[in-house]
Amino acid sequence: MSAVVDIRLREKTAERIVRITLFIGLALLPMLWQGQYALGLLTLMAVYGVLLIGLDATVGYLGQVNLAQAALFGLGAYGTALAVQSGASFPMALLAGIVAALIPGAVLSLPALRLEGPQFALSTLSFATLSVIILNESESITNGAMGISIIRPRLFMVDLDARGFYWLSLVILFAAWWASQMLLKSRIGLAIEALRDSPTATDSLGIGTLRHKVLAFAWGSALAGLAGALHAMNFGYLQPAAFGYDLMVMLLLGVVFGGRRSQWGAFVGAAVVAMLPNLLSNRTLFTGLVTIGSILTLLPVIRRVMTRRVPIFREVAPAVAMAVALVLAFFASNVEEWRKGIFALFLFSAVVGLPNGLAGAVTAMLSRLIRFAPDPLPQAKGGIRSPEIFAGLPLHVSNLKKSFGGVRAVDGITLDIGQGETLGMIGPNGSGKTTFVNLVSGLYAPDSGSVEIAATRPVPGSLMSAFSAGAARTFQNLQPFSGLTALESIFVCQRDGGKSEAMGWLSAVGLEDKARVLCSELSYGNLRFLEIARALATRPRLLMLDEPAAGMSRPDILRLVDLVTSINRAGVPVLLIEHHQDVVAELCDRVAVMDDGRLIALGTPDQIRRDPKVIEAYLGADDTETEALCETEGLC
């Protein structure tokens, strides 16, 4: 590793300085690089910048492939154009563009965002196709495929020339950049990132998966509309075909190449998308760039071969793609004919070779060279507190049943947890303990029976509803928010208070020194503690811990026992699923024993230890029969 330069600046401040410098530089650029052509390109870049910052909200932060952005851009542009035609002023026309994209975007988001992965991509793709059809066919309004022309209205009595409009676009780009950063670094943004990593966890912790998804999508759509409005005013002529599949592919190229989850990435992507089509017309420049690209993609392969290892697919594939592009650059009679193919090759190399895009690669390099001053940590405040007073039992379950196929996972369980009680639940592997928690927390809807949490009856099968009733849980298979730091994971779940309270919860579970560490880098045991803190921060009326000690080392288990004891003392009702009998005996007021989906015993730890049915369940067979088996083996 090369020398690390320590600078006293915080990363945020440094970034802001670079951004302002960039803004001033871009604003001054038309003085140096003169001519209509240059100005057109720069304006286009600013417009695409706004558009891609919007697209990044879904593709980057939400982690879903959104194929509707080009169409929303088109809708925004048409909205503005139609508003201008009916005599709207400049600001009103801009607003019309935003609304024209925001409303269909929001309507689309409601069904689409319940979907994941391919289904989401598909629904956005259908929306995009549908929009272009409507623009094409509503001839009385949009003039159909013939297109629509407008003259740019005056902005507050000022007639903007091309340069003035460029400056306006630039200001809007940086405003959108700033606003996006504020939004996505806020608690809402953290929630959006959290739900990408684990929608189950965000729902069961009451962050609300759907509403944050809709918000991200609406924000992306609004920016698409804004960009569309600028586009309409810039060009003055619109055609539906311009907002189809080809533009969408270009936009994806921009986001992926620039780098996801970064406004810088969107900006770099916009520059690429604006320049690329013009690049193909300049053969020498194009050949040169492809050559550089090929060499860059070949470097990792060469490094592998030099160290005598077999190069892996991720390194070879981009090199091969760039090599094909190179062949085209040199031998194709007309590279513009191969436009789509060349874009495809670039995109392929970017997706495979630069998973974090150019911005991600540069950030990684910088963080190796420069060490920024860390953000100061807030003072810890608060800690484990008793829940708000509520009437009734924290948990009342009656005759709960759930089966999967032929297996009865939970088979008629009736159970209460009293105020301030810690109830342990033990039982052999696969006896239905986790399924029980999943039913209570609303992940599954029961086949029959009812669940009441803090005297309210949540909607069966709804995590959010169980959460509103007061339930919070941890997961046996960890559900961390991998992209967030420990402090952020708490902050995003917290019901009240700010970063100081979040710090308070962290120190309550003994993780205050890990506040800045990303969840993906935390150890297994610490993640378990973090999940408990996350659940505590929602101030639950019923805390469910699903095998918190699984995979923990001995000292960690002792820490856990102390933690649960103090939770118990604060009066938070706890359902503790656990395998270690000694842990349960030490912590619990009462213990429930499950076997084969049924509750076979319920009582104080002492009673349970002596219960013959429990001994039988834990030893797998009735004692006399085991003895018989042992005898035939000649053991006893």
Added chain:
Amino acid sequence: MDAKYLALAQMAVGGGLMGMAYALVAYGFQLTHAAGKAVNFGQGELVMLGAFAGISLSGIGLPYWLSVSGAMVVGALLGWFVERIAVRLALQQRNEGWILLTIIVGLFCVSLVENIWGREDRPFPTPWPAGALDFFGISVTWPELAIAAGALSIMTLVELAKRYTMVGIAVQAVSADPDAAELCGIRSRSAISLSWAVSGAAAAFAGTVIGPVTTVGPTMAAALTLKAFSVAVVAGLDSGFGLVIAGVALGAAENLSGYLLGSGWREAPGLILLILALALRPQGIFGKKIIRKV
């Protein structure tokens, strides 16, 4: 019968037969989704390449059946190739990059076709007789019948192979539980590759039967992917023969709306239905509910 209703019926039947081709392409989606939970967003491009491969093979003088088989081989190779270079890597990294990668490969295919075969639409030569058959006043052409017969027979053949050959059973095992299948000595990667190859072959075959009805050109791909996808999603990505119903319904709806609202609106009802179907029943009308595990 009233002439107007007869015309509508004619439209519906023609569209329904075309819809069988959508069902066949959608069937390819089901195969790959069952095996590896991924689908090819560039499947329409495979249909197109299959059709062009068929045209070229007929062009060099091969008989119809051989050129269709040749096209299927090309399709199978391409399907395998897409899985190998685009899907496998991205699924290992557990992100949605594979969707982008399949779109990208499709884009490259379009560019390839534009430069090898040109941008113009072409007819697809067939040995079928030129006339049409008449059923109660509704005429059906031979190429249209070929779509239905071909689609049904391919789907039936593959389904039979899945049930009655060891390889087929193994592929089903991989889709049920890849790890457990590995423990039985089944190489789940090969099973997934095989599914993609069969899916590609089905797409190419669809190209060779659609070609004679619509003509073949580089613009046919994108719309086809979307239609077939709609069929697969409406029917359910995991469930069998709901496809045929959904396909026929979509084809008929498309033709009818084109006839009643104007040709530009052809695709609109299908798309609206798709968005609604996704919103109301994401697992498909015939699909089973997915159980989340934590």
Added chain:
Amino acid sequence: MLRAENLRAGYGGGDAVRGISIEVAEGSCVALVGANGAGKSTLAKALCGLVTPRGGKVFFCDKEITGLPASDVARRGLCLCPEGRRVFGPLSVEENLLLGAYPRLSSFGPFRRAASGDLQRIYAMFPRLGERRMQQAGSLSGGEQQMLAIGRVLMARPRLVVLDEPSMGLAPVVVKEVFEAIRSLHASGMTILLSEQFAKIALALSDHAYIIERGSVVLEGASKGLAKNPAVVAAYLG
């Protein structure tokens, strides 16, 4: 026959198996005993190639198999009957069993006839599977699914069977049945590695045992001896 040297494996952050060495001799029955989460299942998966080991080596019949894909390991005769049964729910009982013999059967030929001898053997062993040959495996009860999982492994004619938590989630009376089956299997000369949370029964069945805690072997020895060892009695046989 099977030997692991200083094996390390895990998922995500920490290692669940932290340097375990074990050995299974031909014809013996060896037990891995330990609580839930001790690393037994990860060890079983690492031995059979379902989890790629992070360190250490695995030898089977004197050949190194470290890092081979699970399908290759299974083809060499080291077969895992996984935790949680993992039968192919949508397929029939008979298809599940046939899949166990997959590497041996021809892909297209009359595979049912080729495997009929083995099928009869399994049906004789578990008559209830014979009665439900054509039923979907997913609709079987937990105990029947466990029988099917064991039957499926035996169809492969394995040289060594690794049984991972065969008693998991089963009613006591079914557990007994499963263990009877394992015992007769061992009596017929099969080499068995049994991973089990019920210490008493595991120690009763096996010749040799390893006690595993938090990813390491804390005790090993002849099962008879371990069953009388006061530390083991206190922790596991209580």
